[in-house]
Amino acid sequence: MKSAVTTVVSAADAAGRFPSMSDFESVKGSFDRAKARLEAAEKLASCLDKFTNDAVDAVYQNGSYEQANKDKCVRDIHHYLRLINYCLVTGGTGPLDEWGISGMREIIRIQLLPTTAYIEAFMFIRDEIKINEVMSQQAETELKGLLDYLINALA
């Protein structure tokens, strides 16, 4: 799975050379951001249920979606937030890409699901929930970047 270190190692292996000084620099660079990422992952893990429920409640409040599907919506939002938690840990979008986004369009289309419900939920988490109350500014930036990425993929 793609992450800062595996990218560097793959490139070195393709060329048949040992890791070089510039490889080490690039690995170190990714670790400078790691502190904020891991904090975001930790806090997101502890708020995963709360974020999910708040978002789904808000989306279903206006009554434009069938209440019967609410449980499934909770399950899916929870799933995507878990993948975001993984992305924060790896420092790349690998988990979302491989397990959440590839094939997603096909599944959503064939089951006639309203993607707007998902988008509304993630936008609610991004814009309405006070993320900065549970994590630092830098961690929040990392999390919001991934939420944006997911929203764009769904749109």
Added chain:
Amino acid sequence: MLDAFSRTVVSADAKGAAIGSQDLADLRKYVEDANKRIDATLAITQNVSCIAADAIAGMVCENTGLTQPGGHCYPTRRMAACLRDGEIILRYVSYALLAGDSSVLEDRCLNGLKETYLALGVPTSNAIRAVEIMKIATVAIMTETNTGRKMFKGINSGSGAQCQDIAAEAATYFDLVIEALS
């Protein structure tokens, strides 16, 4: 290929759970020790030829028949292949050490290695001995317990004694090579 981070992700996904504080503690340690890890990897990359050449020479000294006509390191072409393989194994160990995970070593180097050696008639017992010597030499250089001068220049001026844990981890990667050939 996985690294310490994606390994955590894959095992968490198998359980369907998010990654919480418990698992993150290990990863934080990996990030904290990044400089030591880079130094330990430099200890390998700056001494590749030395480690490989010493190990093959040691192996031959213990079995002088190897370089005699009919031996497995005769003629020089086959001895050179031996040195080349030593360096390849060191290269994959250095990748695994940097990534903090053995998957790159296992997938790209060890998978099928024993079968290849058997098919080519390489005596695995001698290959294992060479890997053992490489392991001892690598750990000694990393922890600066080798006799003589300091053998590598780290970027963080950390002394070898601080690399103890990482050197122990490197030793486990050599053990995997030995296990794969046994």
